[in-house]
Amino acid sequence: MSVIIENLTARYGDKYILKNFNLRVEDGEFFVILGSSGSGKTTLLRSIAGLIPIDDGRILIDGNDVTDLYPSDRNIAMVFQNFALYPHMTVYDNISLNLKIKHVPKDEIKKKVSDVAEMLHISQHLQKYPRQLSGGEQQRVGIARAMVRDPSVFLMDEPLSNLDAKLRREMLGELRSFHEKVKKTIIYVCHDQDEAMALADRILVLNQGQIMQLGTPDELYDHPANVFVAGFIGNPPMNILECDAEEKSGGTRIDVMNSGYLEVDDEIPEGKMFIGIRPELIGLSDHDGISASFDYFINSGLNAEVHVKIGDTPIRAVIPKEEIPANLRDLRNGESIHLKVKPGTIYLYDRESGSIVKEVDYGASREIKKAD
Numbered sequence: 001m002s003v004i005i006e007n008l009t010a011r012y013g014d015k016y017i018l019k020n021f022n023l024r025v026e027d028g029e030f031f032v033i034l035g036s037s038g039s040g041k042t043t044l045l046r047s048i049a050g051l052i053p054i055d056d057g058r059i060l061i062d063g064n065d066v067t068d069l070y071p072s073d074r075n076i077a078m079v080f081q082n083f084a085l086y087p088h089m090t091v092y093d094n095i096s097l098n099l100k101i102k103h104v105p106k107d108e109i110k111k112k113v114s115d116v117a118e119m120l121h122i123s124q125h126l127q128k129y130p131r132q133l134s135g136g137e138q139q140r141v142g143i144a145r146a147m148v149r150d151p152s153v154f155l156m157d158e159p160l161s162n163l164d165a166k167l168r169r170e171m172l173g174e175l176r177s178f179h180e181k182v183k184k185t186i187i188y189v190c191h192d193q194d195e196a197m198a199l200a201d202r203i204l205v206l207n208q209g210q211i212m213q214l215g216t217p218d219e220l221y222d223h224p225a226n227v228f229v230a231g232f233i234g235n236p237p238m239n240i241l242e243c244d245a246e247e248k249s250g251g252t253r254i255d256v257m258n259s260g261y262l263e264v265d266d267e268i269p270e271g272k273m274f275i276g277i278r279p280e281l282i283g284l285s286d287h288d289g290i291s292a293s294f295d296y297f298i299n300s301g302l303n304a305e306v307h308v309k310i311g312d313t314p315i316r317a318v319i320p321k322e323e324i325p326a327n328l329r330d331l332r333n334g335e336s337i338h339l340k341v342k343p344g345t346i347y348l349y350d351r352e353s354g355s356i357v358k359e360v361d362y363g364a365s366r367e368i369k370k371a372d
């Protein structure tokens, strides 16, 4: 079912967290709210759940105004970061508790619990206590407990953040397939862009209560609308560097931190901006290109993440295995190195507002010229 938020205002004391906030989540969407700590994600989720009072605005679930309803009457279920299971109850009792409170007949409870337990691969644990389960299993119990209530909307607040990296990866896949099975609206809060990219149909990037961008994972990755999103999406994130654009016959010359320049055929407004270059587009060169100094590298086997600096500004390059220079291991910290930019999209952002000025297909047009 759809969730519509109209002109929501929420504050703690005199501190406004969300002001005239509007959002529409479509029926059946896996919708992720992504933002760093303190951006207002939990406040937004709790407002939808009815767990905190809101100052102004309306919340509609499936077209019905639920603003004045108790959380229990909103037909939503929440899954929390800390699982919040009752330690003295078995898994079966934890999952079935809400149904018992609602006096659902015993047979029906049994069938519902057995169905969700099967779907979440926890059937063999129903008679155990939470402490006898791994973190991932406990989290599945938390989801099962939300699921048996058959809500219209699932609200999930960082449900995977207490799990170790390997388990979190596994759970990402399971959550996606869970969503495909139940086809319910899920609103999911997290601060990890990898998690958001893996799960979401659409992502809302939130910063200090403001929507920075809303779009599909690909839209956010391919067309980040501002430096905030550019620096948030992508792992490692995009390099954002100061630059200065100057018109040059038939194109533009972009000076990068007085350490080198790129020439593009596009016409770009002249002046100081930020240039955004994905780490995957940066290569190393022996002599020409943008001057930088070597810092260190991390070899992942598949590629090398090379860290360099221009002045105090760190820059990351991700070099595929086959392009790693033979002398990389010999480079010393502080040694002079040169960067080249491979053909691909580069981004120019306004220095003041941080908004996108232009996306430029760097290198492509010149390659076409060569082909002529």
Ligand SMILES: Nc1ncnc2c1ncn2[C@@H]1O[C@H](COP(=O)(O)OP(=O)(O)OP(=O)(O)O)[C@@H](O)[C@H]1O
Pocket (backbone or CB within 6 Å): 012, 013, 017, 035, 036, 037, 038, 039, 040, 041, 042, 043, 044, 191
């Ligand atoms: N009960 C409260 N009383 C006062 N201020 C609060 C309260 N809860 C949250 N805040 C403040 O509101 C702001 C937004 O908090 P919120 O929990 O919504 O952020 P978040 O994006 O979910 O962060 P995190 O990822 O750290 O949970 C923060 O500055 C926080 O300190």
